[in-house]
Amino acid sequence: MKICCISSIEEAQMAIDAGASAFGLVGPMPSGPGIISNEMISKIVHAVANQPVETFLLTSETTVEGIYNHYQKTKTTTIQLVDEIEKNGHARLKELLPEVKIIQVLHVLNEKTIDEAERLMHEVDALLLDSGNPNLKIKTLGGTGEIHNWEISKSIVIKSKIPVWLAGGLKPENIQEAIATVQPYGVDLCSGVRLNGNLNENKLLSFFDKVKTGRN
Secondary structure (H helix, E strand, O other): OEEOOOOOHHHHHHHHHHOOOEEEEEOOOOOOOOEOOHHHHHHHHHHOOOOOOEEEEEEOOOOHHHHHHHHHOOOOOEEEEOOOOOOOHHHHHHHHOOOOEEEEEEEOOOOHHHHHHHHHOOOOOEEEEEOOEOOOOOOEOOOOOOOOOHHHHHHHHHHOOOOEEEOOOOOOOOHHHHHHHHOOOEEEEOHHHEEOOEEOHHHHHHHHHHHHHHHO
């Protein structure tokens, strides 16, 4: 279970205490919530280094050089690529950063996303299915608070040979249905556990309670 858009050490600790196994740290983006400085990302990563949690750098860089340089400023355990990157970029990143997990975000727009997922599942460590739209004039690359077609996501999970995370509009009220429908490896949410932009402990605990109840 991954909580995204973490903005401070306090929010990171709140997520860990609630039961998060991972959290997302948002670097520069063309739009969307949760953007923090690379300096803050590095501070949060350092603060939780001895705790059992994965740290995801959300980067909108699309070149290997740009992604590598962004990672060097933050040193997270995982890189989450929120946009399509340059040709052969995944293989080159694995060569440069063999100890770092590479996760590719796919924005579920239509059934063509299934074909894209089948191509990418041989190149990265995991996929993350979200509800953005990189084709807009100002790209939306996550944090939309909107769900997408879960049947498409379900098809990708069935076909995938690697872990698949589900994101996009998840919240305590729909998380059980989302998990039952898609059966993802993990779930990822941002706005669904926030109030007035801040991580909310009550919403967070409700989310984890619903996930646990749904598994019983």
